[in-house]
Amino acid sequence: MxxxxxxxxxxxxxxxxxxxxxxxxxxxxxxxxxxPTVVAIFPLRQTSEAQSSKSGPGKTVLTVVSRG
Structure with a gap:
């Protein structure tokens, strides 16, 4: 691919x-x-919390909400 x-x-x-x-x-x-292995999901405004929450293998996902 x-x-x-x-x-x-x-x-x-x-x-x-x-x-x-x-x-x-x-x-x-x-x-x-x-x-994909997702270990946590955070809204974009909680980026700093997301970076400090790494726990084990997998990905931390930041969500973005479109306005409009």
Whole structure:
């Protein structure tokens, strides 16, 4: 898949931080072969709390609410 490289063992991938790479990543997540591990979700205004809350493997997600 363009924009994504699989790393050793098939457990890690490297995504180019561009439109092509992020679109390919979204497709993998929506189709099911890639399941991200999320350990916490914070609103954007709590960024400092999110950075200090790292607990174990997985990702901390910041949510952004669009106005308008």
């Amino acid at each position: 363009a924009g994504i490289r699989q790393m050793t063992g098939g457990r890690r991938i490297l995504v180019e931080a561009d439109r092509l790479g992020l679109t390919a990543l979204q497709e993998l997540v929506s189709q099911g072969p890639l399941t």
